[in-house]
Amino acid sequence: MKNRKPLMAANWKMNLSLDEARDLLAGIKGAAIDFDKVDVLVAPPFTTLQLARELLSGTDVFIAGQNMHWEAKGAFTGEISPLMLKEAGCTHVILGHSERRALFLETSETVNQKVEASIEAGLTPIVCIGETLEEREEEKTFDIIGAQLRESLKSKCQQGKLPEGLIMAYEPVWAIGTGKTATPEQAQEAHLFVRRWLKENVGHDTGEAIRILYGGSVRPENIKELMSQPDIDGALIGGASLRADSFLSIIRFYEG
Ligand code: PGA
Numbered sequence: 001m002k003n004r005k006p007l008m009a010a011n012w013k014m015n016l017s018l019d020e021a022r023d024l025l026a027g028i029k030g031a032a033i034d035f036d037k038v039d040v041l042v043a044p045p046f047t048t049l050q051l052a053r054e055l056l057s058g059t060d061v062f063i064a065g066q067n068m069h070w071e072a073k074g075a076f077t078g079e080i081s082p083l084m085l086k087e088a089g090c091t092h093v094i095l096g097h098s099e100r101r102a103l104f105l106e107t108s109e110t111v112n113q114k115v116e117a118s119i120e121a122g123l124t125p126i127v128c129i130g131e132t133l134e135e136r137e138e139e140k141t142f143d144i145i146g147a148q149l150r151e152s153l154k155s156k157c158q159q160g161k162l163p164e165g166l167i168m169a170y171e172p173v174w175a176i177g178t179g180k181t182a183t184p185e186q187a188q189e190a191h192l193f194v195r196r197w198l199k200e201n202v203g204h205d206t207g208e209a210i211r212i213l214y215g216g217s218v219r220p221e222n223i224k225e226l227m228s229q230p231d232i233d234g235a236l237i238g239g240a241s242l243r244a245d246s247f248l249s250i251i252r253f254y255e256g
Contacts, residue, residue: 004211006227007167007234008251009041009126010241011066011094011215012048021048025055027244035060037254039234042241043094046080053089064092064126067100070110070117082121092124094236096152098173108151116155119163126167126213126236127152129194133174142193145170149197162202164209168194169236175216177238184225184232187214191231220249227253 016024021044033040043064044052052063065088069079085093095118096111111127118125129148131141156162170190172182182190191212199207214226215236226232240246 002230002233004209004233005039006037006254007039007041007211007213008247008253009064009092009094009167009169009213009234009236010043010247011097011236011238012042012044012242013066013099013238014045015242016044016048018048018051021051022055024242024244024247025052028061028247029055029059031244031248031251033060033248033251034254038251040251041092043092046088049085049088049090062091063089064094065090065123066094066097068093068095068114068118068123070113072117072121082117082123085123086121090123092126092167093118094126094128094169096148097128098130098171098176102173108148111152112154115152115166119156119161119166124163124165124167126169128169128171128215128236130171130173130176130216136172136174141172141190145190145193146197149194150201153202157201162206164206167211167213168198169213169215170194171215171236173216177217179217181217181219181222181226182214184222184229187226188229188231191229195231218250220246223250223253224256 041062043066065085069076072081095114100106115125129145131144135144175182211233213234213236214232218235218237219240
């Protein structure tokens with residue numbers, strides 16, 4: 001029996017107009033969700049954060065940024081700071097998503113700076129790691145995610161200050177937006193690796209407490225089987241989080 005509360009996190013990426021967002025947020029707000037059984041989070045684009053805060057006020061739904069800079073302020077055109085995310089109503093921030101790593105050349109070193117800055121600002125980071133198809137085929141999966149863990153969490157690990165509330169997301173790159181989900185066994189194997197790494201490097205209790213989300217083509221049809229795995233504590237959902245019906249049916253996996 002897992003003691004960790006499941007978390008279903010919606011990553012909207014660069015999608016939805018304000019009107020579309022309004023409809024989706026209204027659908028989430030109006031739904032019967034048992035917040036004792038599940039935590040729910042939405043990560044809209046920056047320009048939709050204010051609307052999300054307004055429409056979700058009075059609910060238990062958390063709001064996250066999809067990225068941020070590590071500095072508090074300054075000449076960083078196009079960037080957003082931890083404090084700005086907080087002011088916009090965010091409690092969490094997604095860091096090191098594979099699209100950021102692949103398309104915007106983010107490295108685990110910069111993710112590490114962001115992890116440190118987010119924690120110091122009082123935001124909970126959702127730190128993404130995962131291997132490409134090529135890396136999996138070359139049997140490098142655990143080397144890759146091991147290195148991403150070590151480098152992305154470096155500062156807080158060295159300081160002995162990695163918080164239990166930190167959230168990890170294992171997202172095999174080949175499963176994102178492709179309709180190819182990792183099998184529950186493949187996902188569990190990777191999650192167990194992450195959990196063992198955390199226990200060895202951060203401490204048993206923290207490693208046990210940290211939630212590890214699975215991401216990559218999560219759908220209403222596969223969520224139950226994924227959630228039945230001992231080390232899968234929730235999901236980071238892209239495509240299927242853009243419609244209220246599919247996101248809600250993923251959230252309500254607990255209905256059995
Ligand atoms: P997907 O995206 O559910 O559309 O595969 C997941 C993610 O990238 O977080």
